[in-house]
Amino acid sequence: MKQLIDISKELFESKKVAYIIGYAEDKFKRVKPFVAHSSLDAETFVFNNYSVNNLSVYLTRLPKPKDGKIGIVAKGCDIKSIIALIQENQIKRDDVIIIGVNCNSVVNQIDEQFSKENTAIKCKYCQVRTPAHYDYLVGEIKEVELPEDKNFAIMQKLDSMSAEEKWNFWEAEFEKCVKCYACRQVCPLCYCEQCIVDKSMPRWIDSSATTKGNFAWNMIRAFHLSGRCIGCNECERACPADIPLSLLNRKMGMVAMNEFNYRHGTDINQPTLIGNYNVNDKEDFIM
Amino acid sequence: MNNYVLSKDQINKLTQELLTSDYKVISSSKDGRRFVAISSADDLMINSNQKPSAVSMKEFFFPKTETLFFYKRNKDEYDLIDAIEENQLQIIFGAKPCDTSAIPIVSKVFNWDYKDVFFNKKVENTIIIGLTCNFIDENCFCTSVGLSPISEKGSDLFLIPIDENKFACKVVTEKGEKFVSSHSNIFTQTIDEQSINTNDIKIPEKRFEPKEVKEWLDKNFNHSLWDELGENCLGCAQCAFACPTCHCFDIVDEECNHTCGRRAKNWDACQFEIFTKHASGHNPRNEQDKRYRQRISHKFKYYADKFDEILCTGCGRCTRGCPVFTDIGIILEDINQLAKESISNN
Numbered sequence: 317m318k319q320l321i322d323i324s325k326e327l328f329e330s331k332k333v334a335y336i337i338g339y340a341e342d343k344f345k346r347v348k349p350f351v352a353h354s355s356l357d358a359e360t361f362v363f364n365n366y367s368v369n370n371l372s373v374y375l376t377r378l379p380k381p382k383d384g385k386i387g388i389v390a391k392g393c394d395i396k397s398i399i400a401l402i403q404e405n406q407i408k409r410d411d412v413i414i415i416g417v418n419c420n421s422v423v424n425q426i427d428e429q430f431s432k433e434n435t436a437i438k439c440k441y442c443q444v445r446t447p448a449h450y451d452y453l454v455g456e457i458k459e460v461e462l463p464e465d466k467n468f469a470i471m472q473k474l475d476s477m478s479a480e481e482k483w484n485f486w487e488a489e490f491e492k493c494v495k496c497y498a499c500r501q502v503c504p505l506c507y508c509e510q511c512i513v514d515k516s517m518p519r520w521i522d523s524s525a526t527t528k529g530n531f532a533w534n535m536i537r538a539f540h541l542s543g544r545c546i547g548c549n550e551c552e553r554a555c556p557a558d559i560p561l562s563l564l565n566r567k568m569g570m571v572a573m574n575e576f577n578y579r580h581g582t583d584i585n586q587p588t589l590i591g592n593y594n595v596n597d598k599e600d601f602i603m
Numbered sequence: 604m605n606n607y608v609l610s611k612d613q614i615n616k617l618t619q620e621l622l623t624s625d626y627k628v629i630s631s632s633k634d635g636r637r638f639v640a641i642s643s644a645d646d647l648m649i650n651s652n653q654k655p656s657a658v659s660m661k662e663f664f665f666p667k668t669e670t671l672f673f674y675k676r677n678k679d680e681y682d683l684i685d686a687i688e689e690n691q692l693q694i695i696f697g698a699k700p701c702d703t704s705a706i707p708i709v710s711k712v713f714n715w716d717y718k719d720v721f722f723n724k725k726v727e728n729t730i731i732i733g734l735t736c737n738f739i740d741e742n743c744f745c746t747s748v749g750l751s752p753i754s755e756k757g758s759d760l761f762l763i764p765i766d767e768n769k770f771a772c773k774v775v776t777e778k779g780e781k782f783v784s785s786h787s788n789i790f791t792q793t794i795d796e797q798s799i800n801t802n803d804i805k806i807p808e809k810r811f812e813p814k815e816v817k818e819w820l821d822k823n824f825n826h827s828l829w830d831e832l833g834e835n836c837l838g839c840a841q842c843a844f845a846c847p848t849c850h851c852f853d854i855v856d857e858e859c860n861h862t863c864g865r866r867a868k869n870w871d872a873c874q875f876e877i878f879t880k881h882a883s884g885h886n887p888r889n890e891q892d893k894r895y896r897q898r899i900s901h902k903f904k905y906y907a908d909k910f911d912e913i914l915c916t917g918c919g920r921c922t923r924g925c926p927v928f929t930d931i932g933i934i935l936e937d938i939n940q941l942a943k944e945s946i947s948n949n
Contacts, residue, residue: 344741348928351834369927373837377891427740427923492637494658494667494844494870501839502926514877522857524668524867554926556657556841558636 317362319454320389323415324358327387333413334381337374338389339367346426349374363389363455365430368422370548372397375407376507386412391419392444396546396581397504399449403581403588404544406507416450418457432461437562438549440465448582471563490530492557495523499537499551499561505544512536538564543572543589546581604774606799607783608792611649611768614696617789618644621694629663629695631656638663638695649697651737651764655918659702659847663693664725665709667844669868671721671854676862686865687721693729701745701918703733703757705847711910712850721868730782733758733775739807742919744932747810750916753801763799771799810932811939813903813913819942820904824896828941832934833892835927836874842898842921842931843872848914851878873897899934 320338327333340350340360347366351374352358372394375386390398395416401407421439423430440462447453474482497513500506513521513533521536522529545565552561572578575598578589609617621628622642631648632639638660641647670686706726713719736745736752745751755761759779762770771794774780783790843849853871858864871878874895879888888894906914915931922930 342928342930343933344930346928346930349835377837378834426928496840496844496870496872497875498839498841498844498926501837514875516855519855519857523853523855524857524869526668529668550926554839554841554924556845556924558634558657 320363320415320417321359321361323452323454324352324361324387324389325355327413328352328355328358331383332385333387334384335378336361336387336389336413336415337371337378338387338415339363339369339371351378361389363417365420366423366426367391367417368426368436368553370394370397370502370504370550372401373502373504373550375401375412375504380411385410387415388412389415389417390447390450391417391422392447393419393438393442393546393548394504395444395447395449397548398581399584400505400544400546400581401507402584403586404505404591409584413452414447414450415452415454416447418447418453418455419445420458421445421460421462424463432463435460435463436549437463437465437467438547439463449584467560467563467566470560471567474563474567486531486534487527489559490534491527492559493525493530493534494557495525495529495533496556497533498554498556502550502554503541504548504550505541505546506537534559534561534564538568541565542568543576543578544580545569604780605783605793606774606796607772607790608765608794609762609770609772609789613789614649614770615644615647617786618647618696620786620789625690625692627691627693629660629693631697638698647696649734649762649770651697651699651735651762654738654740654923655699655701655736655920657920657924658845659705659918659920660695660698661702661705661709661847661850663695663729664706664722665850665852665870667870669721671866671868673865674863687724689724691725691728693725695729695731697734697762698731698758699736699918700733700750700752700754700756700758701736701743701916702847703731704750704754704916706731706757708848708912708914708916709850711912712906715910730759730778731757732772733761735761735763735801735804737764737804739805740919740923742922742930742932743807743917744810744919744935745917746807747932747935748813748913748915748917751806752804763801765800773799807917811935813907813935815942815946816903816935816938817907819938819945820900822945823941824900826941828937829892829896832895832929833890835929836891836895837927838874838876838891838894839926840872840874841924841926842929843874844870845920845924847916847918847920848902873901899931899938903935 324336336352338350338361339347341347341362349369349371371388402409421435424434424436428434521532549562572589576589618628627640629638630641635653636657672686673684675682713722755775759776761773761775765771774783851871852868854868856864856866880886902914
């Protein structure tokens with residue numbers, strides 16, 4: 317923590333940053349996103365197993381500073397979405413200072429005690445506990461016990477289902493959708509200035525929370541994130557209706573990997589899967 | 604009005620009877636996250652120790668999408684077809700005071716300059732069986748907005764646990780009384796008001812004074828607090844959709860094909876940028892700080908100005924579900940503190 321605070325204070329004092337997006341505790345000791353505007357603010361920074369938020373979402377939501385760069389405290393997984401934003405030309409590498417944090421996994425149910433059982437499933441396969449890309453690195457790696465991947469069995473089951481059974485599964489899940497679009501708002505890669513669901517002339521997607529409207533929204537979001545989702549699972553965490561969105565996103569990510577050997581958010585210089593034409597791309601994938 | 608004793612078996616029997624008659628029976632889902640229509644008495648959940656559901660039960664009065672009418676085109680003419688469900692009876696079991704009390708609160712706006720027949724019909728056709736709440740976490744503040752875990756506001760009948768298998772059932776409204784008399788085979792054993800014990804119910808401490816909060820809001824439309832709050836908020840509106848009292852809606856037309864369609868009333872929220880976007884492109888609430896100010900002000904100032912009610916039941920749903928952990932209780936405490944400071948400075 318001291319390292320994190322010292323680096324942040326130094327960045328303010330040397331006027332390198334306009335603000336730093338990090339984590340702080342509220343009066344009930346809950347860890348939440350906090351934007352520091354001064355070295356005094358930065359003294360409240362914390363990082364621990366409860367630092368669940370992917371703060372990179374704020375990079376495209378907060379106003380661009382007139383002077384100085386944006387500092388951001390980020391776990392290895394969150395840095396993947398920062399790299400993705402750079403790959404997709406949404407931010408410039410030179411405009412951000414990344415304070416990478418060695419991460420000892422994060423909690424799943426935020427209001428319950430962190431434990432092996434209460435660890436986010438995404439941490440199970442994490443290969444970036446020490447971030448792969450950063451300007452500064454803080455924190456120490458400790459040995460962690462990893463959770464069970466409860467979703468893998470569900471994904472296998474879904475794969476073996478008939479089209480009708482899959483439809484029934486997702487219809488029941490999407491039926492709960494309240495169309496709040498919290499999934500979109502917390503997603504660092506949902507940065508469109510005007511989302512397709514908000515377009516009304518003409519209206520492409522029913523805004524009603526009906527079977528048709530819910531399928532249209534959730535499927536279009538899954539398509540838009542294919543080969544782009546970096547698996548932070550913020551959408552699933554934010555969903556008040558408990559829709560298992562990570563199943564969709566993870567499946568699409570696996571397709572991108574298996575069919576095109578592509579993983580988004582790993583190399584700032586790599587052209588994106590969707591934004592790049594490669595003559596060697598397989599065509600048998602197109603139905 | 605009499606008070607009754609109901610055993611769990613009697614409640615199950617009542618549920619079976621209602622399911623075989625014309626009632627839609629609504630209870631907490633097994634995971635306690637939402638309210639659902641059930642098809643068997645085995646699915647009934649009445650648990651006063653449970654955390655408030657993630658999403659309130661308002662959708663049974665104000666559905667997330669509701670057809671206002673259908674239309675059909677005949678050459679150059681349109682036929683309009685009524686969509687209102689006149690006769691669907693509903694009964695809700697085990698809703699907490701922080702959920703039931705929202706119905707009379709939002710009823711005021713749904714019956715202000717225009718009487719919303721869709722909402723009113725559903726209220727008229729619904730029996731609400733409230734339940735004392737024996738759950739407290741740091742997000743609860745019902746006592747700060749004039750309610751309590753034993754508040755009967757909005758309930759027709761109200762359950763107070765006696766032991767693991769029995770509830771005292773208070774009759775609150777005439778509608779409740781009528782319901783009881785039409786199910787006299789179930790409501791057989793009466794109990795004195797004095798014998799109903801609510802002393803064991805934990806009561807949350809009062810955290811702020813809404814009058815002082817309102818006085819501060821009256822004078823601080825422009826304050827740096829809003830900038831701070833707007834900076835953290837991602838504008839996802841989970842808070843509004845989970846909230847028992849948020850009631851904003853959008854009206855849209857949806858086609859089934861070029862000759863028919865429906866007009867629908869859908870949930871909407873002031874946290875969305877397009878909520879206030881004018882056709883000209885101008886947006887009076889173009890930034891999140893203005894939108895967050897609207898959320899707080901509507902609940903604790905504008906609604907109080909107009910209807911003499913606070914548009915909040917202190918249930919804490921918005922805080923529990925917030926992806927960035929914005930705590931409305933802490934914000935109101937902070938505002939109350941600012942109000943006290945400004946009073947002492949004057």
